[in-house]
Structure formats: C-alpha cells, structure tokens
Amino acid sequence: MSRQARVAYAFLAPGLLLFAVYRFYPLLEGLRLSFTNARLGRSAEQWIGLANYTRLLEDERFHVSLWNTAFYTVASTLPILAVPLALALALNRGRLRTLLRSVFFFPFTLSVVTVGLAWLWLLDPVVGPFNYYLRRLGVPARSWLADPQTAMWTIILTTVWWVTGYYLVIYLAGLQDIPRDLYEAAALDGASGWRSFWAITLPLLRPVLLFVVVTHVIGSFQLFGQVFVLTGGGPGDATRTVVQHLYEAAFQNFFQFGAASAMAWVLFAVILAFSVLQFRLLRGHTEY
Amino acid sequence: MRRGVRGVDRSSVALTVALLALAVLWLSPIAWVVVTSLKPAPDIIRLPPEWIPWPPTGAHYHEVLLGSSRTARIGRAFVNSLVVATGSVILVLATSAMAAYPLARMRFPGRDLVFALLVGSLMIPNAVLLVPQYVLTQQLGWLSTYQGLIVPEAAMIFAFGVFLLRQFFMTMPREIEDAALIDGAGPWQVFSRIIIPLSQPVLAALAIFAFRSAWNDFLWPLIAVNKPEMFPLPVALALLRSAYSSESYGPIMAGAALSGLKG
Numbered sequence: 001m002s003r004q005a006r007v008a009y010a011f012l013a014p015g016l017l018l019f020a021v022y023r024f025y026p027l028l029e030g031l032r033l034s035f036t037n038a039r040l041g042r043s044a045e046q047w048i049g050l051a052n053y054t055r056l057l058e059d060e061r062f063h064v065s066l067w068n069t070a071f072y073t074v075a076s077t078l079p080i081l082a083v084p085l086a087l088a089l090a091l092n093r094g095r096l097r098t099l100l101r102s103v104f105f106f107p108f109t110l111s112v113v114t115v116g117l118a119w120l121w122l123l124d125p126v127v128g129p130f131n132y133y134l135r136r137l138g139v140p141a142r143s144w145l146a147d148p149q150t151a152m153w154t155i156i157l158t159t160v161w162w163v164t165g166y167y168l169v170i171y172l173a174g175l176q177d178i179p180r181d182l183y184e185a186a187a188l189d190g191a192s193g194w195r196s197f198w199a200i201t202l203p204l205l206r207p208v209l210l211f212v213v214v215t216h217v218i219g220s221f222q223l224f225g226q227v228f229v230l231t232g233g234g235p236g237d238a239t240r241t242v243v244q245h246l247y248e249a250a251f252q253n254f255f256q257f258g259a260a261s262a263m264a265w266v267l268f269a270v271i272l273a274f275s276v277l278q279f280r281l282l283r284g285h286t287e288y
Numbered sequence: 289m290r291r292g293v294r295g296v297d298r299s300s301v302a303l304t305v306a307l308l309a310l311a312v313l314w315l316s317p318i319a320w321v322v323v324t325s326l327k328p329a330p331d332i333i334r335l336p337p338e339w340i341p342w343p344p345t346g347a348h349y350h351e352v353l354l355g356s357s358r359t360a361r362i363g364r365a366f367v368n369s370l371v372v373a374t375g376s377v378i379l380v381l382a383t384s385a386m387a388a389y390p391l392a393r394m395r396f397p398g399r400d401l402v403f404a405l406l407v408g409s410l411m412i413p414n415a416v417l418l419v420p421q422y423v424l425t426q427q428l429g430w431l432s433t434y435q436g437l438i439v440p441e442a443a444m445i446f447a448f449g450v451f452l453l454r455q456f457f458m459t460m461p462r463e464i465e466d467a468a469l470i471d472g473a474g475p476w477q478v479f480s481r482i483i484i485p486l487s488q489p490v491l492a493a494l495a496i497f498a499f500r501s502a503w504n505d506f507l508w509p510l511i512a513v514n515k516p517e518m519f520p521l522p523v524a525l526a527l528l529r530s531a532y533s534s535e536s537y538g539p540i541m542a543g544a545a546l547s548g549l550k551g
Contacts, residue, residue: 007394018383246415
C-alpha cells in the first residue's frame with residue numbers, strides 16, 4: 001500500500017469501524033436471522049429456510065399492517081407535496097417572511113412523542129378544544145382517533161403539521177435556484193402567475209419534488225411513533241403499521257427475532273421497489 | 289402596469305394577513321400544551337377552552353421534574369437526552385469529518401467503492417436494522433447504557449455526514465493546503481489546522497442535524513433501554529402518559545412542554 005493510501009485509511013478507520021459494526025453487519029445479520037427461528041434467550045437457533053417468509057403469507061395481521069402502511073404512504077403524499085409547496089410560494093418573498101418561516105418550521109423541532117401528546121389532548125373527544133370549536137361550527141363531535149374511518153386520516157393530519165416545516169425549507173432552497181429572469185420574460189409575454197407556476201416553477205422544481213417524495217416514502221413506510229402514541233394501532237387494527245407489527249413480534253410477544261427480521265426484509269424490498277419506481281417516473285425528463 | 293403600487297400593496301397585505309392567521313392556527317396546538325401545563329387541575333378540562341392560564345401554576349412542572357415517584361423523572365430524562373445527543377454529535381462530527389477528508393482530497397485504491405457503499409447505505413431504512421442492532425447491543429452488554437444509545441445514533445447519521453462534508457471539502461480551494469504541504473505540514477496538520485477551521489458553518493449544520501436526530505429518536509431507545517433512570521425524553525414522556533392516563537393532562541403537558549426546550 002502506498003503511503004497516501006495508508007494515510008487515507010488511517011483517516012477513514014474510525015468511521016468505517018462505526019459503519020461496519022452498526023450498519024453493515026446488522027444488515028447482513030438481519031438477513032441471516034430471517035432464515036432462522038431465533039428468539040430472545042434462545043441459545044441455539046436453527047436454520048429454517050424460508051419458513052418465516054412463507055408464514056408471513058398467512059399472517060393476516062401482517063397483510064393488514066402492510067395495507068395500512070401503503071395506504072398511509074399514498075394518501076399522505078399529495079398533502080406532503082402540496083402544503084409545504086404552497087407555503088413556500090407564499091413565503092418566498094413578502095413581509096415578515098423570516099418570522100413566518102420559523103413559525104411553520106417550529107413543529108418539526110419537536111419529537112414525535114411531544115407531537116403525539118399535543119394532538120391527543122387537542123383532539124380529546126370530550127374536553128379537547130378541537131371538537132369544541134367544531135361543535136360551535138355545527139359539526140358533531142367525534143372521537144377522531146377511535147373511529148376506523150377517520151383514525152388514519154387524523155394521523156396524516158398530525159404528520160403534515162409536524163413535517164411541513166422541513167419540506168418548506170427544502171422547497172424554499174429550490175425556489176432560490178430558479179433564475180428570476182425566467183419569470184420576467186414570462187410576464188413580458190403576458191403569462192399569468194398561474195401559468196408561470198405550471199410552466200416554470202413546477203418543471204424546474206422537479207429534482208426537489210423527487211427528493212421530497214422519495215424521502216417521504218422511505219419515512220412513511222417506517223411509520224411508527226405517531227401510531228404508537230396516538231392510537232396504539234387501533235381501533236382494532238385500523239392503524240397498525242408494519243414497523244409496529246415488527247416491534248410487537250420482536251419485543252412484545254415472544255421475542256421472535258427470526259420472524260421480525262423476515263418482516264424487516266419484506267419491508268426493505270417494498271421500499272426499494274417504490275423508490276426505484278419513483279426515480280423512473282420523476283427522473284425521466286429533468287433536462288432543461 | 290396600470291395596477292399601480294397601491295393595488296399590488298393591497299393584495300400583498302391580504303396575503304400577509306392570511307399567512308399570519310394561518311401561523312396563529314399552526315402554533316395553537318403548541319400554545320394549548322403550554323397553556324394546559326400552567327393551569328391548575330380543575331381548570332384544565334373546563335369548556336369553553338380558556339387560552340389564558342390565570343393565575344398560572346408551576347405545580348405540574350414541579351411534579352414531573354422533582355416530585356413524581358410514578359415514572360422516570362423528566363428532569364433525569366432531560367439530562368439523559370442531553371448526554372446522548374451531545375455524545376452522538378461529537379462522535380458523528382469526528383468520524384465523518386475524518387472520513388470525508390481523504391474521500392474529498394486523496395487518491396487511493398478503494399476510494400470510489402467506499403464512497404458508493406456509504407451513499408448506498410442512505411437507502412437502508414433504520415427500522416430494518418432494529419432487531420440485529422438490538423442483538424448486537426445486547427452482546428456488547430450495552431443495553432440501557434449511554435454508549436448503547438450514542439454509538440447507534442451516530443452510526444445512523446455517519447454516512448449522511450460524510451456525504452455532506454465531502455461535498456463541502458471539494459469546493460474548498462486547494463491553494464492553502466498546498467502551501468501548508470510545501471511548508472512541511474503533514475496531512476493531520478492540514479486537516480486539523482486548515483480544513484476544520486474553514487468548515488465551521490457546514491460542521492455546525494451537521495451538528496444541529498445530528499443533535500435533533502438523536503434528541504428526538506424514539507424507536508431505538510424504546511427497545512434499547514429498559515431501566516427507567518436511563519430513559520431519554522421521548523421514551524420517558526410516552527411512559528408518563530400511561531402513568532397518568534386520562535386522569536390528568538397537566539403533568540403530561542408539562543413534560544411535553546419541557547421536551548420542546550433545547551438549545
């Protein structure tokens with residue numbers, strides 16, 4: 001090895017050690033565990049081939065949780081794209097923008113548990129202000145989180161409130177990169193604001209939109225904290241997610257590490273498939 | 289161009305007013321948490337909602353910080369979170385800055401492979417590593433310890449940190465480094481005396497990112513810690529809720545308000 005290579009690897013060593021031990025090894029170890037009947041405390045685990053995976057084909061709770069997770073991901077994508085974008089367009093210029101930006105960003109600095117507790121209290125069916133004001137507007141009070149029709153939508157609402165600030169910052173950075181003179185030229189040609197949004201802003205934001213969608217989808221498939229705090233997966237199994245099911249299989253009921261690892265790899269495969277699909281769909285025509 | 293200044297002004301004023309109204313609405317859940325935490329217990333469930341807690345009380349804060357025997361104390365959890373978040377920031381900054389420097393500046397066999405592996409790992413969902421990470425931490429004897437939280441939290445951010453810092457190092461002019469090398473400085477001196485001081489803004493950004501990530505992570509500490517005195521804030525808060533259930537929102541909201549405080 002040359003001197004420079006030795007120096008380079010000396011610099012890399014601490015980080016690569018951290019990465020190898022806590023990222024790379026667990027990835028492979030998880031794959032191995034998924035082919036075994038490992039449990040907490042079981043000293044001699046056995047190789048059981050694909051049995052954990054075939055059992056997942058019959059595990060109806062897993063199917064429900066996979067469906068719920070996919071539903072959440074798809075249903076939340078449009079609001080997650082649109083709400084921060086609308087705010088970013090409004091806050092790109094104008095008065096008080098620094099103050100307003102930090103207001104909308106603030107919820108993102110809170111932990112998921114804090115967010116969950118705040119909304120739990122706000123949405124309390126009896127004494128929460130949300131239902132009180134709705135009643136004043138003539139909407140009957142309901143237990144938004146205890147009703148299977150509304151529970152997942154309520155979780156989406158809280159999540160939009162929580163993460164909008166983060167995507168707002170990303171959109172604002174993207175808007176800064178769009179050359180001003182494009183809008184001036186469009187205005188001279190008589191284009192309306194709406195027209196230049198569709199013809200200039202949206203196409204030039206495509207890489208940012210791609211980033212937001214992919215980040216959001218990877219995060220959504222791992223939905224856990226909001227559900228854990230707000231509904232516990234209920235009512236029934238209406239908001240149970242894959243990670244919650246995995247958490248329960250591995251750390252609450254019977255500590256089935258093998259079965260939970262199989263779930264983890266199915267989830268990984270689904271996330272990868274979705275990400276590839278999105279890259280294909282959104283990347284295609286980015287040249288400008 | 290006939291609209292004139294006043295027309296433009298009026299619509300932008302309307303937009304600002306609408307945004308201000310939305311901003312007030314946006315902050316109202318947080319305001320409600322703070323207001324509730326300052327109300328005496330009987331006032332908390334009174335309708336219509338009262339948005340000014342008068343006279344305010346510090347009783348709930350006293351209970352969650354010092355008094356409560358029912359759960360992990362929020363004061364202790366605050367300290368735990370601070371230790372874990374600070375520790376993982378230091379670990380992330382040190383390891384990713386050291387790794388990013390040769391990746392940005394040196395030529396050596398395996399460089400592109402190492403970088404590709406790191407960037408590829410950004411696609412790995414944390415939830416997928418949960419079980420094997422638990423098994424590993426157990427084997428190391430690190431469950432319910434600070435290192436059992438700091439090291440995995442740092443590992444989650446490391447690859448992102450390398451990516452961010454490498455991009456930044458690559459934009460720095462080489463002339464200063466070359467001058468130092470000619471003057472006989474070694475690579476470590478160049479790194480610690482030139483690269484690091486010139487990278488303070490990006491290091492600060494990475495530090496904030498890593499701090500927030502470790503401070504707010506919930507899933508990993510939920511499984512990796514089972515001693516109440518080692519709980520970080522999110523876990524302690526979640527358990528505070530089950531300890532008080534619906535009987536009183538006061539202490540829960542005091543805990544929630546405290547968890548929002550940081551740097």
